[in-house]
Amino acid sequence: MERETLFIAFSTQKGGVGKTAFTVLLSSYMHYLDGKSVAVIDCDFPQHSIMEMRKRDSELVINDPFYKRMAFNQFREISGKAYPVIGSKPADAIQDAEKLIAGSETKIDIIFFDLPGTMNSKGVVMTLREMDYIFSPVSADRLVLASTLSFASSLNENLISVGKSRIKALNLFWTMVDAREKTPLYDAYVDAIEELGLSVLKTHIPDTKRFRREMDETHRAFFRSTVFPPDRQLIKGTRVDELVTEIYQIINV
Known part of the structure; x- marks a missing residue:
């Protein structure tokens, strides 16, 4: 039976390329700007980075009048609340997601899963096979590329192509792109990737420090938050909006 809620993971074996940041x-973009009903299962045990971010964000909203006013205005405007962030372990993630869906008063459109960066962690493969879509960030660094291709090829050969998973599509996408790097370099990489039977999104995400900006006491514009969307002015030039559009086309949302 087809699920009504889509399960999506930004997943890779290589750390430092932004799987948690993109989650x-x-x-936040889809929930707060586009009105999608979203939830996050943070099963990157034991650090639970997204759970920790939600805790920091919530404390600022509770204790800082500036953010408290922002939250009041936002949730009045979108007639909704912050999306749920559930802490879990890879082996328990699907069960926890199903409990979340069953207990929700409204339909959840998408649940994002943040998984550990290694296939060797208990339950990771079991959880990945239950995803509807997987997106793997990759950079032009040879070590990162080799690791990501090994990860994606393994999933494709052992799960997707042999019909042992729910996965409808696995797509890589370029991130941390240096503007000085030549397009032919990426074209050559894409040709090699496609020869392995893998797909790469058209959107290239540039290398920018804006992605690191979180909420803080200075009240400056921020990019990453679990209770607010990325600042519209900071979005410009990052191609995050283009990435969202391309993902919507793939997942048929």
Whole structure:
């Protein structure tokens, strides 16, 4: 039976390319700007980075009048609340997601899963096979590329192509793109990737420090938050909006 809620993971074996950052960015963009009903299962045990971010964000909203006013105005405007962030372990993630869906008063459109960066962690493969879509951030660094291709090829050969998963599509996408790097370099990489039977999104995400900006006491514009969307002015030039559009086309939302 087809699920009504889509399960999506930004997943890769290589750390430092932004799988957790993109989970937060896309969740907040889709929920707060596009009105999608979103939830996050943070099963990157034991650090639970997104759970910790939600805790920091919530404390600022509770204790800082500036953010408290922002939250009041936002939730009045969108007639909704912050999306749920549930802490879990890879082996328990699907069960926890199903409990969340069963207990929700309204339909959840998308649940994003933040998983550990290694296939060797208990339950990771079991959880990945239950995803509807997987998106793997990759940079032009050879070590990152080799690790990501090994990860994606393994999933494709052992789960997707042999019909042992729910996965409808696995797509890589370029991130941390240096503007000085030549397009032919990426074209050559894409050709090699496609020869392995893998797909790459058209959107290239540039390398920018804006992605690191979180809520703080200075009240400056921020990019990453679990209770607010990324600042519209900061979005410009990051191509995050283009990434969201391309993902919507793939997942048929």
